[in-house]
Amino acid sequence: MPLAAVMADVLLAPWLVILPLAGALLAGLWPAAARWWGLLTALLTLVMALLLALQVHAQGPVILDLGGWAPPLGITLVVDGLASLMVLMTAGVGLAISLYALGYLGGTDRGRWFWVLWLWLWAAMNALYLSGDVFNLYVTLELVVLASVALVALAGGAAPLVAAMRYLLVSLLGSMAYLMGVALLYGAYGTLDLQGLGAQVVLSSAPMLAAVLMTVGLLAKSALFPLHVWLPPAHGSAPAPVSAALSALVVKVSFYLILRLWLTVFPALPLSGLDVLMGALAAGAVLWGGLMALRGPRLKQVVAYSTVAQVGYLFLLFPFLRAHPEGWKAVVFFAVAHGVAKAAVFLAAGTLQRAAGHDRLAELGAVMRGRLKTSFALGIAGAGLVGLPFTGGFIAKWLLVQTALEAGLWIWALVVLGGGLLAGAYVFRLLGPAFEPGPADRGRPLPAVMEWAPLALALLTIGLGFAGSPALSLLARTLAGGGG
Incomplete structure (x- = not known):
């Protein structure tokens, strides 16, 4: 029997929420084995995410009413190309983070809490990607924030x-704005x-006001310039596996929600003026970040500010939505490529910081020369951030520039190209100490998995350089415009 036919009878989507939740529960109940429960959960979740993506690619999108209860009483899951690709990206990066955490945190007491919170965060992200109504999206978004704050x-x-309290306060303000938008929509249409x-x-006025409130609230959570002030301290201060999860995955959650709302709920609303404003903020993020x-003296600080810059590219979404009906797919592919590359960079930075006992860039040369696998991973992933050939970042930026030129938006093509030059400059800063003359020093002894996990993600960045067509094919199976 064909694989697609077998999967047709299996409700895969709920298991992508149930598995991480069960893993978090088991990690809390058996703390001595928390890391092994976490690793098993990560492996199973990746398998389920891959099967879900194959199912959606073969059969198209599906709307599931859990327990047979239809809206407004039931919980609806939307399983389409966009959701399944984000779930798959989260699973791939999540497995690498989980492997890395085995060595970084070991069996410490702090590690026990990490596994509970990390798996809870993973379940919340998957639930958000699959949720089919705006209130459940709000609930899952808050679960993501609470787990992220605790991890910081x-x-x-x-x-x-x-840093965690600043993140929490900004997120709460964003949540209030989003929830007011939900209330306006329910009052106007009686459904969520x-x-x-x-x-x-x-x-009309009600959905316009709701769209503004919900978008602004989510922009604060996405850390788009100038609402980014919480991001560098939070991402730079957190443990390395947490920094990787926040920069690679969590910032994508709010972006995904904005995209889902404008694709599905608000496509009838005009973008005139909003596209220019959002494009200007995106360009400001790329430049400022x-x-x-370029100025940061510490490794993790430089990587955190690069996230501010890279978030800017995501919000070229709005000019593309107005001028090019398929342009959002290029932005989503960029989000996936960035997620993989940024996780690799943060994990490699954590390894160098742990080996050297600090992350002062000017003093990391000896350790970078002594740990060539980690430096190699940093270089490959950095090339992905710049957008050099043979990486997912190259395909992503090629698609962004191509979309901008096809739509006649040459100014946003210049933003992408200029941002690539800036990225090249700060990535060179990251790698520069490794090429200075001097002795090599491996620094403190570390578990081997702390070098192999970022290297595996860096190699996946190259793999994504050949995955543009399958990803875009999967995204073509996305529900939009009220099911159209």
């Missing part, structure tokens, strides 16, 4: 705690279902 504070000390709203929303990364 897990590092201990004053700086991580302050994505497809039902998409079929009813027309140009790149310049701050």
Whole structure:
């Protein structure tokens, strides 16, 4: 029997939420074996995510009413190309983070709490990607934020705690704005279902105000310039596996939600003016984040500010949505390529920091020369961030530039190209100490998995350089415009 036929009878989507939740519960109940429960959960979740992507690619999108209860009483899952690709990216990066955490945290008490929170975060992200109504999206988004804040504070000390509280306060403000938008939509249309709203929303004051509130609230959570002030301290202060999860995965959650809303709920609303504003903010993010990364004296600080810059590319979404009906697919592929490359960079940075006992760039040369696998991973993943050939970043930026030129948006093509030059400059800063003359020193002894996990992700960055066509084919199976 063909694989697609076998999978047709299996409800895969709920298991992508159930598995991480069960893993978190088992890690909490048996703390001595928490890391092994975490690793097993990560492996199983990746398998389920891959099967889900294959199922959607073969059969097209599906809307599931859990327990047979239809909206508004039931919980609806939307399983389409966009959701399944984001779930698959999260699973691939999540497995690498889990492997890395085995060595980074070991069997420590802090490690026990990491596994509970990390698996809880993973379950919340998968639930958000698959949720089919705007209120469940709000609930899952809050679960993502609460788990992320706790993970930032897990590092201990004053700086991580302050960073975590700043992150929490900004996120709460964003949540209030989003929830007000949900209330407006429910008051106007009497439903919260994505497809039902998409079929009813027309140009009027209530959905316009709801769209503004929900988008602005999510922009704060996405850390788009100038609402980015919480991101560098939070990502730079957190433990390395947490930094990788935050920069590679968590910032994509709010972006995904904005994209889902504008594809499904608000396609009837005009983007005139909004596209220019969002494009300007995106360009500001690319420029400001790149310049701050060029000035940062510490490795993780440079990588954190590069996230500010890279987030900017995601919000070229709005000019593309208005001028090119398929342009959002290029932005989503960029989000996937960035997620893999940025996780590799943060994990490699964590290895160098742990080996050297610090992350001062000017003093890392000896350790970088002594740990060539880690430096190699940093270089390959950095090439992905720049957008050099044979990496997923190259395909992503090629698609962005191609989309901009096809739509006559040459100014946004220049932003992408200029951002690539800035990225090249700060990635060279990261790698520069390795090429300085001097002795090599491996520094403190570390588990081998702390070098192999970032290297595996870096090689996956190259693999994505050949995965543009399958990814775009999967994205073609995305529900939009009220189910159209």
